[in-house]
Amino acid sequence: SLIGKLLECGFWGVAFGPGQYRDSVLLPRTEFPSNLSGQKLLEREMEIQRECGFAELYAWQRDRKSKKEYCLHDGPPYANGDPHVGHALNKILKDIRNRFEMLRGRHIHYVPGWDCHGLPIELKALGELGTSGLSPLQVRQKARVFAEGAIARQRAAFQRWGVMADWDNCYYTFDGSYEAAQLKVFQDMHSKGLIYQDYKPVFWSPSTRTALAEAELEYNPQHTSKAIYATFALSTVPPEMADIAGKLGSISVLVWTTQPWTIPANQAVCFMPNAQYSVVKRADGSQLLLVATDRVASLATLLGTELESVGTFTGAQLEGGVCCHPTIPGKDVPLLPANHVNMGKGTGLVHTAPAHGMEDFTVASDFNLPVECLVDEDGQFTELAGPELQGQRVMAEGNDTVISMLKAAGALVKEEACVHSYPYDWRSKQPVLIRPSKQWFINIAGLKDKAKEALAKVRVIPESARGSLLAHLDRRPYWCISRQRSWGVPIPVFYHKETGEPLINRHTVSHVAQLFSEKGSDCWWELPLGSLLPPEVLQKSKAGDLTEYERGEDVLDIWFDSGTSWAAVLEEANRRADVYVEGKDQIGGWFQSSLLTSVAVQKKAPYKALVIHDFVVSEKGDKMSKSLGNIVDPDTVINGGEDPSLSPPYGADVLRWWVAKSNVFSEVQIGPAALTSARDNISKLRATLKFMLGNLRGFDPRTQAVDPKEMHYIDQYLLHLLRNYSMKMTDAYNDFDAGRATRLLQGFITRDLSSFYFSIIKDRLYCDPENSLARRSCQTVLAEVLDGVTRSIAPILPHLAEEVYIHTPGHEGGCTLFRSGWIKSSPVWRRPGLEEAVEGACAIRDSFLSSIHGRSAAEYELIIEIEPGLLFELMESLQEEPTSSYSQLTELMMSSRTTLTNALPRDMNADALISQGNFLINLEGGVIREDSAYQVAAVPTSMARCPRCRRYTSESPDCPCSRCQKNGN
Structure with a gap:
């Protein structure tokens, strides 16, 4: 390509030796550097940010006149650490879209935010101190300081990456105004009966001593459990089995x-009503076992013995049995019958402990079974479990003790190690368990159908992620929103000291919300109870005396914090963003919590579209x-690492190009190869x-530009290609496909500019008057x-785009690219007939080039034969005279001279290379x-060869061609 040649030849690629014609050739000159690296690159990017007003750009676009608004609502990153490449992927992806929409003239509503509460921040802030001896206010103060430090580091990084925002006006979930808006959503949902208090199983983390929501779990696929097969002897045989039991003896249910460790809490054994069950006899003994018929073969292999079926029954026939x-x-x-029984593993009969399983609890509710919790908040057996188990950790020695008890009772059939996926606390990385607790919940069942209806109206990119969004909704029976910690938004509830009944209504919550708005949520602990629950509020609530109440100690789940950001951040007139853009981990997190709270309050999704990107991984995956x-x-x-040879400074635009070029909808790889490739791509772009x-x-385009109708046909054709390129780039950005935009850019530069147009026009540029x-x-x-390409790369490479704009002639002083709009494309540039003429000529050229096997086209004269017709007329428009060295057709052929004729001469030179082909003209649809x-x-x-223009157009080597004789002085 031409660009490669330019680089090889000291940039311009023109080998002019000393001579009288050198100064008459119009060689290109510019102060724009072909390459920037090291400290110069970093300094130049920072200069661009200052000179081009990156910091003021967001405020400028908010103040300008615009009829349309584009709202990208920022999902709050967590304020518990330093910025990482996951942040870069997310923030730059958002910024690319925002800058594109701003260039198109829209008002951008983009308020960056941070999720500031929660246990990870609390734990990191306290370190080894723990909460021992610290009051809630002391814990909160340390957590706030830690969060503010993380926010400052992340914000500085986001600014350095060129992310456009008003960085002095962000949102923080620990701000009083935000907390007040959150409580208003809470109150609205509570008044509709969607928030309630109950005693039911929740995910509980013994390591952090708090309840967890599904979104706060990580599943460890390599967790190892001690799995057991145990028997429950039938004391009351179902009527249908009476004959077998009478003839063969006692039957035991195998689970x-x-x-x-959950066996001591067992309250029932569940079966599938419409499945088949068999009573089988072990060949290695007389034991009779009841198991699912579908599981008999695999169980026989597992137990190492044949299992002889002595009777088969339907699940429904097991009713009435007691163990x-x-x-x-x-x-x-x-x-008891239950539809959650799985025939894919186990025995088809499920041990049921309502205190330690969500589905088990449902069975208990249906059949009025007791829910006995034998496990405390530290994950240890309580006194209710009996002296043999009391104080033992259920997931350690307590588990072993239960197995020993089963063995002693003769109920243990087999013990084995089982590697399976198991939930862990995402903060402590320790396993969790399920235990009942009195918590505050959101009734998902009451919202699920409405949430699905709202989601059906949302555009999901990629569409394949919609199934995961729906699956997460289906899996969630309820949402536990209370946490037993200090660093969070207090649940605004008061409890009666004697009865434990909660006092919560619109009067109490509204008053607390107003206090939070004015003073922040620290006032929940700072103010006396009388200020939180004043006489007028007690009176409106028809409650008793103040002394009968105490304030609650739980805080709200941080997913409720962030999930109500639409209410605190989006403009009140229409609390619905054009798009949310986050990683796939938010499918069960922020996307869902935002959807549920918004549907509950305003009966619609808070977003029109979701863009769901994948995670960043190493180059090895x-x-x-x-x-x-x-x-x-x-x-x-x-900025580079300690050893620049291993970690050179790439600058912000390389990081942004890496984001744009990646397929963000699958795992995004980063490493030396990806970054070097990004740097090289930008270097080639700079050369172009x-x-x-x-x-x-x-050249001043304001006064010296040529009307398209007067241009050479190839120039008009390039405008035609530029128009197509502009429309395709606009579509790519519209589709959130920056990767497609980079491919379109590289294709346009390599194919249409470097390999085609530049190689043809340099003679005109250098040697014409x-x-x-x-x-x-x-x-x-x-x-x-240049203008179109620069604007098209601006959303991705804002530093480079502004640098080019500074060097581009024809701009008013002080104007910047981002304040001057998107790609300008004129309908006049669309020339279908012209397209056929130039592409027909290119087809003929390709045939000619293939016949000379890589030799220079400039060394040949061409005779082009075309029968009279449309193609001949099109070629004739490129060459008015039958033979010419300076026609547009010759320029396209890149030959010494071209003759256009209806028939090849009979006395053809013996050295002539003949090629032929066909070209299909298709006009007007x-x-x-x-x-x-x-x-x-x-x-x-x-x-x-002409000594001035280097084309084979001269009569003798020492004499310039006729054109250069006119222009060479």
Whole structure:
């Protein structure tokens, strides 16, 4: 390509030796550097940010006149650490879209925010101190200071990456105004009966001593449990089994569980009503076992013995059966139907402990079973579990003790290690358990159908993620929103000291919300109870005396914090964003909590579209971790590492190009290869931009531009291609597909500019008179192309785009690219007939080039034969005379001279290389169609090489060609 040649030849690629014609050639000149690296690159990016007003750009666009608004609502990153490449992927992806929409003239509503509450911040802030001896206010003060430090570091990084925002006016979930808006949503949902207090199983983290929501779990696929097969002897045989029991003896129900510690809490054994069950006899003994018929074969293999079926029954026929609890003498365990029983593993009969399973709890509710919790907040057996188990950790020695008790009772059939996926606390990375607790919940069942209806109206990118969004909704029976911590928004509830009944209504919540708005939520602990619950509020609430109440100690789940951001941040007139853009981990997190709270309050989704990107991984596809040593720090990417040879400074635009070029909807790889590739892509782009800038020196498009109708056809054709390119780039950005935008850019530069247009026009640019129509025509197109390309890359590479704009002629002083709009494209540039003419000529050229096998086209004269018809007329428009060395057709052919004729001469030179082909002309939607044949004869030129223009157009080597004789002085 031309760009490659330019780089090889000391940039311009023109080998002019000393001589009288050198100064007469119009070589390109520009101060725009072909390459920036190291400290110069970093300094230049910071200069661009200052000189071009990056910090003021958001406020400027908010103040300008605009009819349309574009709202991208920022999902709050967590304020518990330093900025990482995941932040870079997310923030830059958002900024690319915001800058694109701003260039198109829209008002951008983008308020960056931070999620500031929660246990991870609390734990990091306290470190080894723990909460021992600290009051809630002391804990909160330390957590706030820690969060503010993390916010400052992240905000500085986001600014350095060129993210456009008003960084002095962000939102923080610990601000009083935000907390007050959150409580208003809470009150609205509570008044509709969607928020309630109940005693039911929740995910509980013994390591952090708090309830967790589904979105706060990480599933460890390599967790190992001690799984057991245990028997529950039938004390009351179902009527249908009476005959078998009478003839063969006692029957035991076989169950399987990966949580043996839950056996002491067992209240029932569940079966699938419409499944088949068999009583089987072990070949290695007389034991009779009841199991699902579908599980008999696999169980026989597992137990290492044949299992002979002595009777088969439907699940419904098991009703009425009662078992003996294996470790609690005298305790009866009923057989009960349940649809959650799984036939894919175990025995098809499920041990049911309502205190320690969500589905088990549902069974307990349906059949009025007791819900006995034998486990405390530290994950240890309580006194209710009996002296043998009391004080033991249920997931450690307590588990082993239960297994020993089953063995002693003769109920243990088999014990095995089971590797399976198990939920862990995402903060402490320790396993969680399920235990009942009195908590505050949101009734998802009452919202689920409405949420699905709202989601159906939302555009999801990629569409394949919609199924995951719906699946997460379906899996969630309820949402536990209370947490037993200090660093968060207090749940505005008061409890009666004697009865424990909660006092919460619109009067109490509204008053607390007003206090939070004025003073922040610290006032929940700072103010006396009388200020939180004044007489007028007590009176409106029809409550008793103040002394009968105490304030609650729980705080709201941080997913409720962030999930109500639409109410606190979006403009009140229409609390619905155009788009939310976050990683796929938010499918069950912020996307869902925002949807549920918004549907509950305003009966619609808070977003019109969702863009869901994947995670960043190493170049080997591994998750980044300190232990693997594969973490890529965005600060190191921009500023370089300790050893510049290993970690050179790439600058912010390389980081942004990496984001744009990546397929963000699958795992995004980063590492030396990806960053080096991004740097090289930008270097090639700079060379192309410099070529255009250099050839525009001295050209003022405001006064010297040529009307498209007067341009050379190839120049008009380039405007036609530029128009198509502009529309495709607009579509790519509209579709949130920056990767497609980078491919369109590279294709346009490599194929249409470097390999095609630049290689053809340099003769005109360098050797035609400075003010000639031919040269000004070409410069007009270069100015339009430079402007279009610069604007098209601006959302991705804002520093480079502004740098180019500074060097581009024809701009008012002080104007910046981002204050001057999107790509300008004129309908006049669309020229279908012109397109056929130039592409027909290119088809003929391709045939000619294939016949000379890589030799220089300039060394040949061409005779092009076309029968009379439309193709001939089109080629004739490119060449008015039958034979010419300076026609547009010759320029396109890049030959010494071209002759256009209806028939090849009979006395053809023996050295002629003949090629032929066909070109299909299709105009006006197929109304005009003509398939035309052509032949090309390429003959080695008899002309000499001109010492000025280097074309084979001279009569002798020492004499310039006729054109250069006119222009060479």
